[in-house]
Amino acid sequence: MSDDPWPWPGDSPLDRARRVARTYREALLRDAPETCAELDDRCRELGQSWVVPKPLTFGQDDLLDADEVADMCDVRPGTVRQWRRRGLPTVDTVDGVRYRVADVLAYHADRRIRRANMAVNPDMTRDS
Structure with a gap:
């Protein structure tokens, strides 16, 4: 059994990084929605739209x-x-x-x- 406490063992390193980034984004959205919106726009401008959740x-x-x-x-x-x-x-x-x-x-x-x-x-x- 692994000592890794990560609750999603099937996650790749990229999946892990994305989950962490989205967790921080959710906290920012809750506490500073305007700042979050500005950063979302900047991320999209830089081609990193994955940061912003999108519905299927x-x-x-x-x-x-x-x-x-x-x-x-x-x-x-x-x-x-x-x-x-x-x-x-x-x-x-x-x-x-x-x-x-x-x-x-x-x-x-x-x-x-x-x-x-x-x-x-x-x-x-x-x-x-």
Whole structure:
């Protein structure tokens, strides 16, 4: 068993950093909403829109292109294509490759579960 007190064992280092940043942002929003709004705007200007929570505006069965998935997940489109090579399901349409929202969410959930299992049992390999 790990001595790591982090309550979400499936989080990557980036996930951890984002959770910490969002916790600080929530406190700032509560205590100084105007300052938080100014910093949110500045973060967006610098291309760091992930800091500001955004509601999921797509339905589970909506089909998105790589750019839309990247925006939804706060990653680059190249990362989405990498996920595809690693097993993210796709749908071929007349407009090209699309990703079903439910498949993207399930893919992320599976990755978190795998990382959590690796944290509990570091001797596990990807093939086990």
